[in-house]
Amino acid sequence: MPIDFSLNGSQHSIDAPSDMPLLWAIRDIVGLTGTKYGCGAGLCGACTVHVDGKAERSCMVSMGEVAGKSVTTIEGLHPEGEHPVQRAWRELNVPQCGFCQTGQIMQAASLVAEKPNITDAEILEGMRGNVCRCGCYQRIVAAVRHAATGI
Amino acid sequence: MLSYLPDHLLPGAREAARRVLIAAVDRRSVLKGGIAAFALGLFTRPSGAFESYPTGGLQMPRGIVADPLVFVSIDPDGTVTIVAHRSEMGQGSRTSLPMVLADELDADWSRVRILQAPGDEPRYGNQDTDGSRSLRHHIQPMRQMGAAVREMLRRAAAKSWGVEPAAVTVEFHTLKGPDGQSADFGELAEAAMAELVPSFEDLTFKDEAAFRYIGKGEVQITDLHDITTGKAIYGADVRLNGMKVAVIARPPVLGGKVKSYDASETLAVPGVERVIEIAGAPAPVNFLPLGGIAVVATNTWAAERGRERLKIEWDDGPHASYESAAYRAEMEEASKAPDKIFRDQGDVPGAFAAASTIFERSYYQAHMAHIPMEPPVAIASVTTDGCEIWTSVQSPYGAREDVAKDLALPIEQVKVNVTLLGGGFGRKSKWDFAIEAARLSKAVNAPVRVQWTREDDIHNSFMHTTSVERLRVAMDDAGKVTGWHHTSVAPSILSTFAPDNGHQFFIENGMGHVDAPWDVANIRCDNAPALAHARIGWFRSVSNVPRAWAVQSFIAELAHELGRDHKEMLLELIGPPRTIDVATAGMPEDFWNYGEPYAEYPIDTGRLAHVVEVAADAAGWGATLPEGEGLGLAVHRSFVTYVAVAARVRIVDGQIRVPEMHFAVDCGFAANPERIRSQMEGSAVMGMTLALNSGITFADGRVQQSNFHDYDVARADNFPEKVEVHIVPHPFSVHASGIGEPGVPPVAPAMGNAIFAATGRRLRDLPLGTNV
Numbered sequence: 055m056p057i058d059f060s061l062n063g064s065q066h067s068i069d070a071p072s073d074m075p076l077l078w079a080i081r082d083i084v085g086l087t088g089t090k091y092g093c094g095a096g097l098c099g100a101c102t103v104h105v106d107g108k109a110e111r112s113c114m115v116s117m118g119e120v121a122g123k124s125v126t127t128i129e130g131l132h133p134e135g136e137h138p139v140q141r142a143w144r145e146l147n148v149p150q151c152g153f154c155q156t157g158q159i160m161q162a163a164s165l166v167a168e169k170p171n172i173t174d175a176e177i178l179e180g181m182r183g184n185v186c187r188c189g190c191y192q193r194i195v196a197a198v199r200h201a202a203t204g205i
Numbered sequence: 206m207l208s209y210l211p212d213h214l215l216p217g218a219r220e221a222a223r224r225v226l227i228a229a230v231d232r233r234s235v236l237k238g239g240i241a242a243f244a245l246g247l248f249t250r251p252s253g254a255f256e257s258y259p260t261g262g263l264q265m266p267r268g269i270v271a272d273p274l275v276f277v278s279i280d281p282d283g284t285v286t287i288v289a290h291r292s293e294m295g296q297g298s299r300t301s302l303p304m305v306l307a308d309e310l311d312a313d314w315s316r317v318r319i320l321q322a323p324g325d326e327p328r329y330g331n332q333d334t335d336g337s338r339s340l341r342h343h344i345q346p347m348r349q350m351g352a353a354v355r356e357m358l359r360r361a362a363a364k365s366w367g368v369e370p371a372a373v374t375v376e377f378h379t380l381k382g383p384d385g386q387s388a389d390f391g392e393l394a395e396a397a398m399a400e401l402v403p404s405f406e407d408l409t410f411k412d413e414a415a416f417r418y419i420g421k422g423e424v425q426i427t428d429l430h431d432i433t434t435g436k437a438i439y440g441a442d443v444r445l446n447g448m449k450v451a452v453i454a455r456p457p458v459l460g461g462k463v464k465s466y467d468a469s470e471t472l473a474v475p476g477v478e479r480v481i482e483i484a485g486a487p488a489p490v491n492f493l494p495l496g497g498i499a500v501v502a503t504n505t506w507a508a509e510r511g512r513e514r515l516k517i518e519w520d521d522g523p524h525a526s527y528e529s530a531a532y533r534a535e536m537e538e539a540s541k542a543p544d545k546i547f548r549d550q551g552d553v554p555g556a557f558a559a560a561s562t563i564f565e566r567s568y569y570q571a572h573m574a575h576i577p578m579e580p581p582v583a584i585a586s587v588t589t590d591g592c593e594i595w596t597s598v599q600s601p602y603g604a605r606e607d608v609a610k611d612l613a614l615p616i617e618q619v620k621v622n623v624t625l626l627g628g629g630f631g632r633k634s635k636w637d638f639a640i641e642a643a644r645l646s647k648a649v650n651a652p653v654r655v656q657w658t659r660e661d662d663i664h665n666s667f668m669h670t671t672s673v674e675r676l677r678v679a680m681d682d683a684g685k686v687t688g689w690h691h692t693s694v695a696p697s698i699l700s701t702f703a704p705d706n707g708h709q710f711f712i713e714n715g716m717g718h719v720d721a722p723w724d725v726a727n728i729r730c731d732n733a734p735a736l737a738h739a740r741i742g743w744f745r746s747v748s749n750v751p752r753a754w755a756v757q758s759f760i761a762e763l764a765h766e767l768g769r770d771h772k773e774m775l776l777e778l779i780g781p782p783r784t785i786d787v788a789t790a791g792m793p794e795d796f797w798n799y800g801e802p803y804a805e806y807p808i809d810t811g812r813l814a815h816v817v818e819v820a821a822d823a824a825g826w827g828a829t830l831p832e833g834e835g836l837g838l839a840v841h842r843s844f845v846t847y848v849a850v851a852a853r854v855r856i857v858d859g860q861i862r863v864p865e866m867h868f869a870v871d872c873g874f875a876a877n878p879e880r881i882r883s884q885m886e887g888s889a890v891m892g893m894t895l896a897l898n899s900g901i902t903f904a905d906g907r908v909q910q911s912n913f914h915d916y917d918v919a920r921a922d923n924f925p926e927k928v929e930v931h932i933v934p935h936p937f938s939v940h941a942s943g944i945g946e947p948g949v950p951p952v953a954p955a956m957g958n959a960i961f962a963a964t965g966r967r968l969r970d971l972p973l974g975t976n977v
Contacts, residue, residue, distance in 0.1 A: 082505055092580075151626060151629075
């Protein structure tokens with residue numbers, strides 16, 4: 055039976071098994087590839103999207119669970135890619151290979167929205183689930199701070 | 206969606222138009238001015254602004270192509286298209302090399318477009334993006350091509366205006382004549398492309414002071430916007446009509462085979478279409494697939510679920526008893542009886558016989574896996590026309606050659622398109638996954654994406670070797686080191702490519718073993734055999750990781766033993782500024798200097814000592830630190846670059862934290878300081894990970910780790926919090942050297958030395974663990 059949910063502001067009706075992870079429905083069925091596969095076990099954060107505005111690992115959320123909900127991927131974060139977190143990422147030259155960065159940005163966007171007066175300790179804790187093998191953490195942390203506080 | 210590769214997918218009017226222009230050109234002058242000039246090294250022109258020098262790039266397979274007609278085209282609207290022929294995996298060469306060309310051309314970077322080359326080395330020259338070679342081999346050809354196109358534009362303008370070429374100046378995408386004439390590059394593009402390519406002798410080069418982009422570090426990476434908006438295309442992101450997805454159950458033990466299997470439950474999974482056995486390769490396996498059972502499905506989830514339901518009985522083969530602790534004990538025993546001497550300077554047995562004191566320590570490093578964030582992935586489409594591949598590989602032409610051979614196709618019928626790499630670290634210079642995709646596409650007669658899961662990536666990696674490094678010094682009455690003896694034992698990368706005799710080979714020996722730069726009269730570097738029981742490959746920095754770990758820990762231990770300051774002891778061992786004379790140093794005949802001509806890239810102890818001083822000063826060496834903190838130092842030359850690291854460690858409730866790390870980097874001329882800094886920041890994190898976390902262990906021939914929960918990495922809540930990078934400034938005449946890899950090796954020993962300073966505990970095994 056098709057599963058109805060909202061993706062980046064438009065209604066989708068997807069014929070997928072209810073236990074299929076949201077990640078693979080987004081990538082393989084809808085065809086949006088900004089959400090990345092990194093571990094398939096909720097351990098790296100590369101597949102982070104927003105479900106009803108909150109950061110979730112799309113590899114750990116089943117299609118059955120998103121029925122009737124609203125999902126935002128990196129492609130829908132801002133129409134022109136000008137979300138403050140995306141701008142901060144560019145201003146601080148965060149990425150190296152870039153593969154994990156869409157997940158990092160989605161995590162950071164959710165974090166900054168939740169905690170407008172975020173502390174450094176909260177940034178470190180909030181971003182610890184997102185692995186960057188290139189090792190861009192110094193700039194990631196600075197960019198989250200910049201997006202949240204302008205500093 | 207395919208913003209990254211449109212010209213490869215849709216060869217359209219633009220390519221056709223360009224071919225017409227190229228066809229009008231006498232190509233002999235290109236050969237004369239480009240490749241031949243490089244090969245002969247005729248660079249004695251007194252220009253002062255640009256004096257060329259030979260690099261190892263000429264010896265790489267298919268060498269260097271410096272033909273501007275291959276790399277540059279200009280549209281009538283003035284857009285300059287520059288080909289990026291190296292793979293981008295975060296090091297920045299996709300931006301930095303075109304940036305060098307654009308600067309020398311005096312182009313406006315905002316009007317430059319970058320086109321990624323497919324694997325075609327006869328056309329582009331060597332594309333193997335490995336060994337920290339992109340900038341150091343290609344910075345000069347890029348300048349040469351930029352200067353050549355600038356000269357062609359100048360000549361075209363001169364003809365068009367009826368003036369002498371010397372009267373035409375080029376300034377920021379604009380040509381100016383003596384009488385107020387002015388033209389944009391675009392207006393003269395067609396005429397310029399019809400000019401002969403000038404020979405090297407006819408080129409003029411920018412004065413370094415006139416560089417607009419080179420050396421500034423102000424150009425952002427070309428994919429920055431696409432990366433931050435999810436539009437950047439990596440290996441798994443190319444979508445073809447009718448494409449299937451495959452995951453493969455590979456043998457858990459190297460050399461293992463499928464004895465029997467039952468796929469009935471797999472085929473019952475909705476979406477699963479086919480189950481196909483893939484043949485494994487006999488040893489040595491090279492880059493061939495390991496074999497196994499492939500599950501081909503309409504989507505990734507179905508393929509994964511199908512694989513879970515396979516019932517496979519494996520014949521584990523000859524490596525089924527590989528066990529890490531037992532193997533370590535074997536290596537330690539072997540290290541006491543080295544049987545192959547690689548370097549022998551002076552009289553080492555005599556020095557030890559005459560020694561008043563002998564100091565000896567042994568260091569260990571476990572296997573490691575690369576785990577790039579993007580696990581291996583490849584897409585293949587085999588049709589009656591041939592095979593087209595899209596994948597994230599470091600060496601697309603190598604992949605193309607092997608795919609052609611595997612499918613028995615002429616190489617012209619195979620195309621390998623390179624996407625962005627979601628990290629590489631050496632794993633993606635092995636293209637077994639591309640061959641898997643090609644075989645499966647052929648078998649199912651449809652495009653196939655082979656997706657490695659993270660578990661596959663860890664279980665079936667090309668493992669970084671495991672090693673025991675035994676170090677001994679002989680000292681006289683005054684505590685002066687008179688003899689240096691370094692025995693290295695590690696299964697060799699060569700075992701993946703040739704029958705295994707257990708000995709390491711010249712490339713491994715050149716990485717922190719025989720290239721010991723010490724001011725010691727008697728030096729011996731030798732080896733004892735260790736047969737490989739895993740598929741051994743290279744990981745970022747390769748053998749430099751265990752060697753720097755051992756040597757730089759050892760010197761700190763020696764200093765402590767003698768009651769000396771570590772930095773002073775290190776500088777004393779480095780000795781006076783000089784270049785090591787390989788002719789008198791007892792070096793092996795096959796001494797490997799990262800493939801570079803030694804005269805151009807010698808081991809320079811002055812530069813080595815200088816980075817030690819810079820890092821130590823920046824970190825405040827000698828200052829008294831609070832309780833629970835320590836400062837550690839290490840230095841290492843690799844990829845012909847000198848890097849020293851001073852790490853400050855703080856122990857918080859037993860956990861090892863790194864509040865500060867200083868890198869001093871001497872990489873010759875710094876073409877893109879911003880990406881040099883980012884590579885060092887990344888090296889700090891990867892270095893910390895391999896110091897604390899990265900241990901792959903085997904039992905019953907099988908890798909024991911499977912995902913980030915048991916093979917973890919440094920994360921945002923514990924990483925080198927403040928990394929400062931101090932780049933030693935040099936003019937262009939000091940040859941650019943590697944950056945992608947040389948930052949990693951000194952990190953772990955600097956941390957180990959800092960942990961000792963903080964706690965008094967000396968750790969000798971990598972990984973150290975996250976707590977002390």
